[in-house]
Amino acid sequence: MTFVQMIDCKTDRVDELNRLLDTWVEQTRGRRTATHSLLAQDRSDGTHVVEIVEFPSYEDAMRNSNLPETDRIFQEMVALCDGMPTFTDLEVIRDEQLHKDVCARFFTEALPGDPGLLDGLLTRDYHDHDPANSPDVIGVEALRREVAMWRDAFDFTFTLEDQVAEGDRVCTRWTWEGTHKGEFLGLAPTGRQVSMTGTTVHRLHEGLICEGWWQYDRLGLMGMLGALDM
Secondary structure (H helix, E strand, C coil), X not given: CCEEEEEEEECCCHHHXXXXXXXXXXXXXXXXXXXXXXXXXCCCCCXXXXXXXXXXXXXXXXXXHCCHHHHHHHHHHHHHCCCCCEEEEEECCCCCCHHHHHHHHHHHHHCCCCHHHHHHCEEEEEEEECCCCCCCEECHXXXXXXXXXXXXXXXXXEEEEXXXXXXXXXXXXXXXXEEECCCECCECXXXXXXXXXXXXXXXXXCCEEEEEEEEEXXXXXXHHCCCCCC
């Protein structure tokens, strides 16, 4: 279970504290067990600073604490603070990455299942960048027509292989599998089982997907459909 350590302190030397943490990151490279570190400053009291450090588990946090560099940096941190920093140890009981959930529903529910769900997942002016489409597809209704073209041609599903979220972006690596049941780009239905892999980066705004960039193996798909046979 993920473990989080929160370090709360008071200091008017925030810039020095920030540089000190840079030193810790550099000196523990390749040996630290922390996976995420965040330093935050109180908007109403600039001397109130909180560092939040995430670990895969409590045991990993303890191994990190036992690094000689961690102990040395902590002593230097104490010297920058007004009094001893306080520690809060937290076992994470819920970690819901909302942007990733929205994008997952886009692939696994809206595209292969109910395109009506797009209204609750996309902004009205959604902008889709697909190298196979020129000009870009813009707007929910335009994307719904694009999805309908794929659904008329294939019964398909997406399997999400990886998702990485940072800020307002979510990157999803996926595998698409389908049965060619209808005309696709002039090709009569073949009944063939086909698949392709791809990656999509989505940008979100206020909890909705507002932009998407696609990269996928359409050439490989056309080959499986027999369009490239000599």
